[in-house]
Amino acid sequence: MGNFRLCPDSGLFFDKNAESLMKVNAVAAAVSLLVAGLLALGVALTRWPAVHLLPADQFYMYLTAHGVDALLFWIIFFEIAVLYFASSTLLRCRLAAPRWAWLGFALMVIGAITTNVAIFQGNSSVMMTSYVPMQAAPSFYLGLILFAVGALIGCFVFFGTLVIAKNENTYEGSIPLVTFGAMTAAIIAVFTIASGAIILVPTYLWSIGYIAHIDPSMYRIIWWAMGHSSQQINVVAHVSIWYLVGGLLLGARPMSEKVSRFAFLLYILFLQLASAHHILVDPGISAEWKIFNTSYAMYLAVLASLIHGLTVPGSMEVAQREKGYNRGMFEWLRKAPWGNPTFSSVAISIVIFGFIGGITGVVMGTEQINLIIHNTIYVPAHFHATVAVGTTLTFMGLTYLLIPVLFRRQMILPTLAKWQPYLFGAGMTILILFMMGAGTLGVSRRHWDMDFTGAALSFEYSGMAYTMMGIAGIGAVLAVIAGGAFLLITVGSLLVGKKLDASAGLLQSFGVPLAPEAYNAEPEILPMAAAVEEHGSAGFEAPGTFILAMLLLVSFVVYYFINWKYLSSVWPLS
């Protein structure tokens, strides 16, 4: 063989091809995050009314690029690395079709650059959504299509690796839960990318004049089958990583394999209906269609998230209690490794994703309540809770773990790393809460000037709306600083961190394999987890988590009905 390297610290086996591909995808992700973060600063400092930094044309250009770089490129590059990790590394299996994987990566890089160039040339400030009939340069759409094709190849390399692992019997029994989660993400990704192709290919042909007309209403429905579903890939990916980190750091095992996998299955079946969330106040869509789709049938995907909300922290609680942190309801939580940035990232991510991201998402996705929220700045507040804290912070936490394990470098600036997740979480939470407040007061998203300078008529938002937008700006600046700290630590570690393998040089940080003698391992078949004596299954194994879950539910119920109350106070409509 001679293709595997055993990481002496983690006991993980890395396939040579998979290792290089994970590294280059992670580095491309970090570059995208850097660009996205710098653009975020420009956007935030413009929406902070007292600063109002950029002129309108640059603001819309930055905002378009920020959306594309943060939501698509940063996250999907990282997700491809996660897919290769969850298949090749976790299953101790060689990566399927490495040449195809490199082709996919190349297409993604070319696509990302093409779209960014199109945006910064200035004629494609159409926002990430690029709603027709507003038109971008053809290369804007072409770049997205190339990127999507590359990502699709990555998904099929993942599926191929699962098949090889099965055929070559690299593991006993069934695939691990984390891999099952990654498979869920990849299945949703295929649906997502297919939807993207259905709408972006004709839109590209329209932009070069080959097709005369794209119906804007149809565009919205199909575009969001990609746009929203791609965010569901993120949910599934970061939930899988929550399970992974629980297992790696705390030795947590799933409370029930059946329940957790069933919850992932619910995602596959129902998450894609969420395109409807964006269509709730569109003309001419029937109420039945909206109700069925916006609720993922009957909130069955929400049910899945509520299940993970219990079982992810619950499995951590059980593991901690087995270690003896058994006093009271919450000793297990107090004694968790809060100084470990991987753990704190995941913990903050779980809380903010659940309490803010999840609840706001369901509330604003309620058919009628959407009337008082659609296109206000409450919407970006919601998806910063889900994607910027839920997904991005989880990915940051995993990166801290991967620096020594995958890149064989010791992390620099450990004290800064210890504080980074808290700073990022705090900045984002401030941003999110105050954007929610401003959105409730009617402040629009994607809007350069809440003073309406130059308009024939006038309208004044309340003073409170201005205050909230200012505080949100402060939160955004904190989050950008914390994002900068993350990149400083990670990129710094790759460049100057102490080498944990003698051959882990500069080139090795960017995808070149280590010295040939590093790949001397022949992995044994991946064993099934050791069976442990089930205890307390008659009672409540994780009572502390149950209390927290009930707290989430109570917050959810209260906030949900507050919004109905608020809706009932606006002009009657029918």
Next chain:
Amino acid sequence: MTSYLPPAQRIWWKVPVGRQEIVWIAIALVWCLIMFFMMPYWHVYGKQNLSTEAYKTTPAQFGPKVQAMIDQYTVRHETEQQIPVVAPPAGSDIYMLGRLWQWWPILELEKGKTYRLHLSSMDWQHGFSLQPVNINMQVVPGYEMVLNITPDVAGEYGVVCNEYCGIGHHTMLGRIYVKE
């Protein structure tokens, strides 16, 4: 037994589920069903529901309908641009069009009366955002949306465009007056 290893039992789907998960799934499912049925409930008992009445249209069809209303019911003009202020009779069909970068015309309505409001766009997508009531609707070119509105508080309202529509997006501001 951890999350990143194969399950401890080969036949993991036959391992019984603990009571804690079952209780939680039951509670969560009940809550999901309550949320689901709130939406049809509000269609029957609530007063804020979006109409699903809509028609395919074109700028060439919609524009003249707006102009006919303006010709018939204009009561005065406002601002240097001489934007017409239109006061159509209660209960009638009223029109507002979105275009780069205007909501046209200004409407003057009576409190407590119901109107059939027709919305469409002459060019790109726009967002009808009535402030400070905070009612928001997507306005899509090629589609004419008809909704029954009943302004219940008198005052002066802004119509912000909250769908990005190009460089002048922030100047796209309309107005609705509601008289006692």
